[in-house]
Amino acid sequence: MAKILLVEDDEFLSSLLYNRLKKEGYEVTLAHDGPKALESLRKSVPNLILLDIILPGKSGFDILEEARSDPQLRNIKNVPVIIISNLGQESDIERGRELGVVDYFVKARVSIDSLVEKINGVVEKAND
Numbered sequence: 001m002a003k004i005l006l007v008e009d010d011e012f013l014s015s016l017l018y019n020r021l022k023k024e025g026y027e028v029t030l031a032h033d034g035p036k037a038l039e040s041l042r043k044s045v046p047n048l049i050l051l052d053i054i055l056p057g058k059s060g061f062d063i064l065e066e067a068r069s070d071p072q073l074r075n076i077k078n079v080p081v082i083i084i085s086n087l088g089q090e091s092d093i094e095r096g097r098e099l100g101v102v103d104y105f106v107k108a109r110v111s112i113d114s115l116v117e118k119i120n121g122v123v124e125k126a127n128d
Contacts, residue, residue: 002123003027005046007037007063008084009055013107017050020112024120034058041067045075048123051101053085053092060085064099080122084115 004026008014014030021028029046031037034057041049053060060083067073080102085092088106096104102122105115 001025001027002047002127003029003044004048004050004119004123005029005031005037005040006050007031007034007055007060008050008052009033010052013084016112017115020116021119024116026119026123032056034060034063037063038066038073041073041076046079047126048119049076049079049081050119051081051083053083053087061095061099064101068099080126082115082118082122084110 004021006014006017006021006028008017009032014032018028018030029040029044031040034055038058051060051063058066064081067076081100083096083101083104084107085104086107088109093104103118
């Protein structure tokens, strides 16, 4: 069973995604802020990280930068990351690409079905 770390502070969206991903057969760990996300990554390496950018404590970009530079977290460098954010500026999307994310979705422009379809594809590809 593939493990997904869902980092999202919006309770409605995180609940919706959590339940949908569980129904798809994933083991889902939820983190509502940046520090909890890093703590979770230190405990267990997921198969995929779904990451919001605007979070309490540390931004999603901060989490990616810290995870990539922290020797304790070097084993997550190959974990695919999909950003789901309200930030849709080209500069934010470009920064995500520079940090190695596999995809970037703007919340207002993506359906849960499309997102789950993308997640399924990324997890399948990562497990090949």
